[in-house]
Amino acid sequence: MNKKLKEYLIITLGFIIVALGLTVFLIPSNLAVGGVTGLSLIIHTHFNFLSVGFLLILINSILFIIAFFTLGPAFGAKSIYASLGLSGAIWFIQRLFPGMKPLTDDLFINLVFGMLVSSTGMSLVLYQNASTGGTDILAKILNKFLHVPIGRSLLFVDFFITILAGLTFGPRLGLYALLGVIMNGMIIDNMIAGLGTKINVHIVCTHPEIIRDFITRNLLRGATLYKAEGAYTKEAKTVIVAVMSKREFIRLKKHVELNEPSAFVTANVVHTVMGQGFLTN
Numbered sequence: 097m098n099k100k101l102k103e104y105l106i107i108t109l110g111f112i113i114v115a116l117g118l119t120v121f122l123i124p125s126n127l128a129v130g131g132v133t134g135l136s137l138i139i140h141t142h143f144n145f146l147s148v149g150f151l152l153i154l155i156n157s158i159l160f161i162i163a164f165f166t167l168g169p170a171f172g173a174k175s176i177y178a179s180l181g182l183s184g185a186i187w188f189i190q191r192l193f194p195g196m197k198p199l200t201d202d203l204f205i206n207l208v209f210g211m212l213v214s215s216t217g218m219s220l221v222l223y224q225n226a227s228t229g230g231t232d233i234l235a236k237i238l239n240k241f242l243h244v245p246i247g248r249s250l251l252f253v254d255f256f257i258t259i260l261a262g263l264t265f266g267p268r269l270g271l272y273a274l275l276g277v278i279m280n281g282m283i284i285d286n287m288i289a290g291l292g293t294k295i296n297v298h299i300v301c302t303h304p305e306i307i308r309d310f311i312t313r314n315l316l317r318g319a320t321l322y323k324a325e326g327a328y329t330k331e332a333k334t335v336i337v338a339v340m341s342k343r344e345f346i347r348l349k350k351h352v353e354l355n356e357p358s359a360f361v362t363a364n365v366v367h368t369v370m371g372q373g374f375l376t377n
Contacts, residue, residue: 304334
């Protein structure tokens with residue numbers, strides 16, 4: 097229950113950050129950087145009595161209904177929550193601060209900071225195995241019925257929206273929007289890779305029980321032990337191999353320095369870990 101609550105709290109924080117990036121930087125600058133948000137901004141420009149937040153809720157609701165009948169009820173509650181939550185957050189901010197203007201007149205600064213903020217929030221949502229819906233749903237529908245790879249489908253849908261942005265706001269804003277789509281993918285990929293990194297630790301020592309017990313009892317992590325021999329001293333050694341988070345490695349490092357100062361420790365970053373204890377961490 098606590099784990100589920102933590103996931104939803106992170107998702108909530110994520111879509112609030114996304115909403116701030118969109119409403120503070122991108123939407124006031126008419127930067128329709130793909131997705132349902134970009135499409136909503138384009139429609140709002142032609143029918144300004146419809147707010148972007150309202151259009152987001154409407155379009156996402158229609159897409160989820162279509163997805164239910166075409167893709168089945170496989171979409172998780174977290175994705176529905178994140179999608180409708182983002183729409184509601186944007187609607188609330190726009191109602192609270194109507195007619196919000198861009199922070200600066202520099203379009204490029206608004207694009208960069210808007211993408212940095214919104215992509216950070218999106219990374220938090222995606223890292224919890226959720227999505228904010230929108231063009232992801234359209235990409236999956238294209239993949240199922242036209243057998244187009246999801247990556248290409250998503251790029252096609254977002255590219256189509258940036259073309260509409262160019263026709264609506266002019267080629268300058270359209271090209272900026274296309275740049276934003278590219279930046280969004282790059283930032284999210286790198287941030288998720290950073291959030292998912294773990295530390296692979298190798299420890300060569302003569303008293304393994306001190307370190308092994310700390311790893312299994314204090315860090316609640318598993319470890320693998322190998323028998324080895326020092327090449328120079330020809331002494332019997334034990335190699336302990338374990339994978340853990342960065343915070344856990346800092347604790348282990350301090351423990352080793354205090355209790356087994358002669359141990360030889362190496363550590364490297366790994367981006368993908370599968371197995372017991374790391375299925376959802």
